[in-house]
Amino acid sequence: MPLWNVYHPVGAYSEEEKRDFAARVASDYEAAGLPRFYVVTLFHEVDRGSFYVGGEPVDDVVRVAIDHIARHAEDPARRESVRNRISSVIQPFATEKGLRWEFHVDETPRDLWIINGLVPPPNGSDAEQLWARENRAIPY
Amino acid sequence: MPLWNVYHPVGAYSEEEKRDFAARVASDYEAAGLPRFYVVTLFHEVDRGSFYVGGEPVDDVVRVAIDHIARHAEDPARRESVRNRISSVIQPFATEKGLRWEFHVDETPRDLWIINGLVPPPNGSDAEQLWARENRAIPY
Amino acid sequence: MPLWNVYHPVGAYSEEEKRDFAARVASDYEAAGLPRFYVVTLFHEVDRGSFYVGGEPVDDVVRVAIDHIARHAEDPARRESVRNRISSVIQPFATEKGLRWEFHVDETPRDLWIINGLVPPPNGSDAEQLWARENRAIPY
Numbered sequence: 001m002p003l004w005n006v007y008h009p010v011g012a013y014s015e016e017e018k019r020d021f022a023a024r025v026a027s028d029y030e031a032a033g034l035p036r037f038y039v040v041t042l043f044h045e046v047d048r049g050s051f052y053v054g055g056e057p058v059d060d061v062v063r064v065a066i067d068h069i070a071r072h073a074e075d076p077a078r079r080e081s082v083r084n085r086i087s088s089v090i091q092p093f094a095t096e097k098g099l100r101w102e103f104h105v106d107e108t109p110r111d112l113w114i115i116n117g118l119v120p121p122p123n124g125s126d127a128e129q130l131w132a133r134e135n136r137a138i139p140y
Numbered sequence: 141m142p143l144w145n146v147y148h149p150v151g152a153y154s155e156e157e158k159r160d161f162a163a164r165v166a167s168d169y170e171a172a173g174l175p176r177f178y179v180v181t182l183f184h185e186v187d188r189g190s191f192y193v194g195g196e197p198v199d200d201v202v203r204v205a206i207d208h209i210a211r212h213a214e215d216p217a218r219r220e221s222v223r224n225r226i227s228s229v230i231q232p233f234a235t236e237k238g239l240r241w242e243f244h245v246d247e248t249p250r251d252l253w254i255i256n257g258l259v260p261p262p263n264g265s266d267a268e269q270l271w272a273r274e275n276r277a278i279p280y
Numbered sequence: 281m282p283l284w285n286v287y288h289p290v291g292a293y294s295e296e297e298k299r300d301f302a303a304r305v306a307s308d309y310e311a312a313g314l315p316r317f318y319v320v321t322l323f324h325e326v327d328r329g330s331f332y333v334g335g336e337p338v339d340d341v342v343r344v345a346i347d348h349i350a351r352h353a354e355d356p357a358r359r360e361s362v363r364n365r366i367s368s369v370i371q372p373f374a375t376e377k378g379l380r381w382e383f384h385v386d387e388t389p390r391d392l393w394i395i396n397g398l399v400p401p402p403n404g405s406d407a408e409q410l411w412a413r414e415n416r417a418i419p420y
Contacts, residue, residue, distance in 0.1 A: 003205060003244070007322055015189045019197060026195030037194035040203050040242070042147055042186055046322055049295045054317035054415060055306030057299060063320050065283060065347070067205070068392075069244050079391050087394050095397065102320070104283070104349050105392035111219050112208075112245035114227050117235065135194060143345060143384070155329045159337060166335030177334035180343050180382065182287055182326055207345070209384050251359050252348075252385035254367050257375065275334060 002029055003067040004041040009051065009059040012099065018043050021093045028089050033124070034070060035132040038115075053100075062094045064103035070120065072107045142169055143207040144181040149191065149199040152239065158183050161233045168229050173264070174210060175272040178255075193240075202234045204243035210260060212247045282309055283347040284321040289331065289339040292379065298323050301373045308369050313404070314350060315412040318395075333380075342374045344383035350400065352387045 004025055013021065022041040030036040048059040066086070073079040086103055094101035113120060116137045121127030127140035144165055153161065162181040170176040188199040206226070213219040226243055234241035253260060256277045261267030267280035284305055293301065302321040310316040328339040346366070353359040366383055374381035393400060396417045401407030407420035 003203065018189060019192070019195075022192035022197075023195035026192070030194075035194075039192075039194055040201075041192040041195075042203070043190035044186075045190075046324075049298060050323035050325075052299070052302030052306070052319075052321040054310075054315075054319055055299075055303035055321075057302075061320075063283065063322070067244065067246070073392075076391070079389075083392060083394055083399070087397055091397065100396055102395045103393070104347065104388055106246065106347070106386065106388040107392075108244055108246040109219075111216070112213075112223060112247075113243070114223055115242045116240055117227055117231065119223070143343065158329060159332070159335075162332035162337075163335035166332070170334075175334075179332075179334055180341075181332040181335075182343070183330035185330075207384065207386070246386065248384055248386040249359075251356070252353075252363060252387075253383070254363055255382045256380055257367055257371065259363070 002034075002039055002069070004039070005065045006041065006043045007046050007051070007063040007065070008043060009061070009099075010045050010047050012045075012062065012097070013043065013093070017093065024089050024092070028085055030132075032071075032085075033132070035128065035135060037131075037135050037137075038070060038120070058100075060099050062090070062099050062101040064090060064101070066103060066105045068105055068107045069110055069113045071123065072110075142174075142179050142209070144179075145205045146181065146183045147186050147191070147203040147205070148183060149201070149239075150185050150187050152185075152202065152237070153183065153233070157233065164229050164232070168225055170272075172211070172225075173272070175268065175275060177271075177275050177277075178210060178260070198240075200239050202230070202239050202241040204230060204241070206243060206245045208245055208247045209250055209253045211263065212250075282314075282319055282349070284319075285345045286321065286323045287326050287331070287343040287345070288323060289341070289379075290325050290327050292325075292342065292377070293323065293373070297373065304369050304372070308365055310412075312351075312365075313412070315408065315415060317411075317415050317417075318350060318400075338380075340379050342370070342379050342381040344370060344381070346383060346385045348385055348387045349390055349393045351403065352390075 026039040029039045048057045073082045166176050166179040169179045188197045213222045306319040309319045328337045353362045
């Protein structure tokens with residue numbers, strides 16, 4: 001469900017760092033009860049001449065665009081928690097590397113979402129827990 | 141209107157397959173009454189080291205992110221039909237090639253959408269039908 | 281806040297044109313009162329075999345996908361103004377170069393947005409004006 005598009009400067013991350021970053025993202029959603037395989041993270045290298053902040057070319061910024069599909073935080077406290085968790089995931093791969101960063105989350109309709117031909121099971125259902133345990137989409 | 145961003149493994153599709161895939165997408169929306177040129181499909185090759193599902197690098201997954209602008213399905217039955225149609229379009233280019241796949245659709249505001257400086261005509265209007273017949277944006 | 285993803289044909293823009301385009305985008309939002317550094321513009325070169333309009337490969341189309349986060353236009357008149365401003369920004373880099381073009385805007389939740397670990401200050405607040413003047417994120 002969550003789709004992370006990570007736009008980053010050329011060479012900002014080694015293969016190992018990308019893997020660590022993606023694993024950290026997946027673990028965060030898994031800790032919140034989602035099947036781990038719901039989490040898709042795509043890294044996009046953007047060269048300085050194609051990456052602008054305030055109209056200036058940059059090579060020190062990570063811009064993360066996130067879609068949340070399975071879960072939409074309802075109340076302000078939970079939304080704050082979502083913000084903070086995502087910040088905690090990004091910081092080691094941005095601030096601690098001397099990179100500036102920004103993210104925003106969109107929340108898209110759960111009922112227009114399909115994995116391998118299957119409608120993902122309802123939040124908190126037995127089927128969802130099975131998907132989480134097996135870490136794959138299973139007809140239910 | 142619909143914008144399809146197709147993130148796929150390196151070499152997953154030949155030029156011909158991409159063209160077939162894109163034509164299939166366009167035909168599906170055209171069959172639903174939309175001008176064919178509304179349909180934009182972009183293919184993005186993502187290498188294994190930049191494509192993660194559940195924190196693991198993958199080279200056998202197609203991830204499609206779709207924006208619907210011109211039409212938003214209102215009731216659950218139509219939304220199910222949208223899901224099924226999109227699934228039918230993707231399957232020959234995923235399941236049948238041994239690739240896992242996932243898509244989600246976002247629905248974005250129709251009134252913040254412009255083609256070649258023109259506000260696309262209202263759903264079902266004579267002007268929209270003209271655009272569909274001529275397959276291009278025409279002042280109306 | 282606004283994130284512009286500009287999908288364009290290979291070689292459509294020189295480095296200088298991309299910079300001019302991005303500066304023009306930033307200036308438009310700055311004129312509307314936003315901190316200039318809120319504006320992120322990413323250029324993505326898409327080759328003819330990966331860029332389809334109506335199922336046909338193209339190399340003369342610019343497709344811009346925009347997310348608005350900080351400001352959501354409320355009434356129809358302001359939304360029309362948003363459409364027109366964005367059109368005016370794109371036209372010199374599309375129509376005037378013989379390229380067809382299309383954009384759409386999504387409006388995403390302001391409260392799921394973070395820059396450098398900070399919640400951007402409320403619209404029109406003193407802190408926002410400070411961010412605008414200093415053109416950077418400052419703890420407030």
